[in-house]
Amino acid sequence: GDWDFWVDWKDRRLWVTVVPIVLITFPAAVQVLLWERLRLPWGATVCVLGLLFGEWINRYFNFWGWTYFPITLCFPSQIVPGAILLDVVLLMSGSYLLTAIVGGMAWGLIFYPGNWPVIAPYHVPVEYNGTLMSIADILGYNYVRTGTPEYIRMVKKARCVPSVKTLPP
Numbered sequence: 808g809d810w811d812f813w814v815d816w817k818d819r820r821l822w823v824t825v826v827p828i829v830l831i832t833f834p835a836a837v838q839v840l841l842w843e844r845l846r847l848p849w850g851a852t853v854c855v856l857g858l859l860f861g862e863w864i865n866r867y868f869n870f871w872g873w874t875y876f877p878i879t880l881c882f883p884s885q886i887v888p889g890a891i892l893l894d895v896v897l898l899m900s901g902s903y904l905l906t907a908i909v910g911g912m913a914w915g916l917i918f919y920p921g922n923w924p925v926i927a928p929y930h931v932p933v934e935y936n937g938t939l940m941s942i943a944d945i946l947g948y949n950y951v952r953t954g955t956p957e958y959i960r961m962v963k964k965a966r967c968v969p970s971v972k973t974l975p976p
Contacts, residue, residue, distance in 0.1 A: 815947030817926050848898035
């Protein structure tokens with residue numbers, strides 16, 4: 808979804824909670840199929856690498872190729888560490904239940920630390936027109952994206968605002 812597109816939407820509240828829950832479905836399904844039929848313990852990692860390859864193709868051709876939106880501002884989430892942990896738990900335990908509980912928890916807990924090296928430079932505070940804000944916020948205000956006013960967002964409060972009139976000065 809949109810939380811995974813833009814660097815200024817990768818916030819510390821909603822992105823961390825929503826995206827890992829949504830992204831675990833396909834790797835878990837592929838992991839079950841490969842483990843059940845072929846006893847291959849790397850189903851989640853293969854699935855994630857395929858998903859990331861598809862996402863990079865989408866980012867390059869649709870974001871950069873059509874609209875020239877900077878590719879460094881719309882990178883996908885790093886989910887390979889979580890997939891490796893998910894596969895390791897299944898390999899070590901051989902249990903779907905333990906993989907769902909421990910592996911799913913590891914997937915969610917490693918998501919933010921795995922992405923932090925990529926998004927940390929965008930969360931540096933700077934003073935911009937007399938206001939202290941992060942670089943990600945400045946990029947979000949300067950690179951206007953198409954859409955309705957509901958897409959205008961206050962990252963620090965992690966909520967969507969209905970229109971431009973409600974933004975703070």
